[in-house]
Amino acid sequence: MTQKMRMAVIGCGNIGKVHAKAIRRLDDAQLVAVSDLRPESAAQVAAEFGCNPYSDYRQMFIKEKPELVSVCTPSGTRLDICRAAADAGVNLLVEKPLDISLERTKQILEISESAGIKLGCVFQLRFMPLYSSLKRAVTEGRFGQLIIGNAATICYRSEDYYKSGGWRGTKAQDGGGALMNQGIHNVDLLRWIMGDVKSVTAYADHLTHDIEVEDTVTAAVEFVNGAVGTIQATTSVYHGINKKLEIFGSDGSAIIVGEDPVMWKFKQPLEEDSSFSQDQDSEHKGLSPTSPLVEDTWAHEQQILDMMDAIREDRQPIVSGIEGEKAVELVLAIYKSAETGKKINLPLSK
Ligand SMILES: NC(=O)c1ccc[n+]([C@@H]2O[C@H](COP(=O)([O-])OP(=O)(O)OC[C@H]3O[C@@H](n4cnc5c(N)ncnc54)[C@H](O)[C@@H]3O)[C@@H](O)[C@H]2O)c1
Known part of the structure; x- marks a missing residue:
């Protein structure tokens, strides 16, 4: 044993x-x-x-x-x-x-x-069956040429949330707001599925919370493989949907909201695709749009x-660790673009 x-x-x-x-x-x-x-x-x-x-x-x-x-x-x-x-x-x-x-x-x-x-x-979230299937479909070429990848983390955090813990919403310990904290899950999923990012052009601000960092951000993204897309994150919206991931290719489209595959369509359908229907309840729960607590372990x-x-x-x-660093790098590139008003190329260390 x-x-x-x-x-x-x-x-x-x-x-x-x-x-x-x-x-x-x-x-x-x-x-x-x-x-x-x-x-x-x-x-x-x-x-x-x-x-x-x-x-x-x-x-x-x-x-x-x-x-x-x-x-x-x-x-x-x-x-x-x-x-x-x-x-x-x-x-x-x-x-x-x-x-x-x-x-x-x-x-x-x-x-x-x-x-x-x-x-x-x-x-x-990379270990949730739905996202593993999405990654596999891309790797197997079922989407054809990747055209657009969008990741949105639209959620709600109260002013009390940011006052709790003494570190949330601070530059020194949170390092950022809606994107560095909540949105980074989706940043990682998007980069993992679509591939490395070539450049970002972004806007960020705090629209509803009294915090040092952003509570709302939106970025236009160019991927190395020529596809384009967007990354959005906010903690200002009631009630929020938490995360939405959209992958569009020349041969297929997938839209996932939370744990629901809202769309899962391919030019060449497979029998297994029927298991990705919107009314099928996921066995495991991911993240909540309104709470920082992770209920399902x-x-x-x-x-x-x-x-x-x-x-x-x-x-x-x-x-x-390298994958972890790439997600942080993409978030920081988005912050740099929002701060400077310029398009920022990746990798940042170049
Ligand atoms: N994977 C996820 O879905 C997920 C969900 C929530 C939080 N997180 C991450 O987890 C981290 C913590 O978030 P949280 O919500 O649990 O925060 P929290 O404030 O609830 O807990 C942090 C704990 O760390 C302790 N602490 C602070 N500095 C310390 C130090 N130097 N040594 C030892 N203990 C120390 C604090 O006393 C506190 O008990 C954050 O980075 C957050 O991004 C991840």
């Missing part, structure tokens, strides 16, 4: 609890400890999940020797934690976004590579399982 993998979670807020729940549901995994700057948060989650609490993650690494740690702290706090984990030889599964600047994401990639640890970035479980396999098989996880 395989030994259970020793796991830990850093950051015992909303998403830290989702990781703890997901780990508890996996046969081959054991949550040995959790850590949070606030000792009371660590103690509460440790009591709920039957593991040891720490307020200092370095001590946790020394005493508990986890093989894998989920980093679930605010977005701009990852680098120091990743450095400490790498020093201790602990593999890293970092929540999205990987961090909030390219300088920091690059350091995280370098640190993990030179320590020889695995680095994954959480984009759990299934997709996180799949991503943690892949990370465990990557460690055991000594391979890259499906969503590697």
